[in-house]
Amino acid sequence: GAVVSQHPSWVICKSGTSVKIECRSLDFQATTMFWYRQFPKQSLMLMATSNEGSKATYEQGVEKDKFLINHASLTLSTLTVTSAHPEDSSFYICSVFSGREADTQYFGPGTRLTVL
């Protein structure tokens, strides 16, 4: 498998502020990372695919200017929620694609964002 960490594990912020969430691949270099969002009692929703050294690929309906993704190194991808609003409150999860086991992705523990 792969070990993935996320920081912070939870964050509370005021409406209008920006929040950065970090995703780290701890035991291998990940050229591809994914960002998901999960609403209560719902499935995972892929937001974007993050590729090291290039622009992220966003899924349809996801605002790229609101959810800024930076994959600056092979072990770190960041998701910045800009000008956060209460409807952005959610559980954000990243995953890494190891490349060693077909399309298996390994997930971080998630970040709970609450926007007041």
Add this chain to the structure above:
Amino acid sequence: DQQVKQNSPSLSVQEGRISILNCDYTNSMFDYFLWYKKYPAEGPTFLISISSIKDKNEDGRFTVFLNKSAKHLSLHIVPSQPGDSAVYFCAASGSWAGNNRKLIWGLGTSLAVNP
């Protein structure tokens, strides 16, 4: 259009018995299937996968069966344990151009294993 379907939102089984979770898919281009387990407020944990060239893969108490002609796969957990209580997600992927290794997810089945 839900390409991966888990038609049972919940399942309850007795400890020690077999749990069978089902998943159906519609896209014949899928060639890799995965099962994940998820606890509330945690990221999904990879359980087991199967390539489309196989019809069965086993790992300890977990076995995944794939029926390509029926576009159906199932996860068997035997014996079931209370710690298996979680939401189980079925996911699929394919290597067609532009897919970029994305996983397509089902909506999950909540499994409760009763002592």
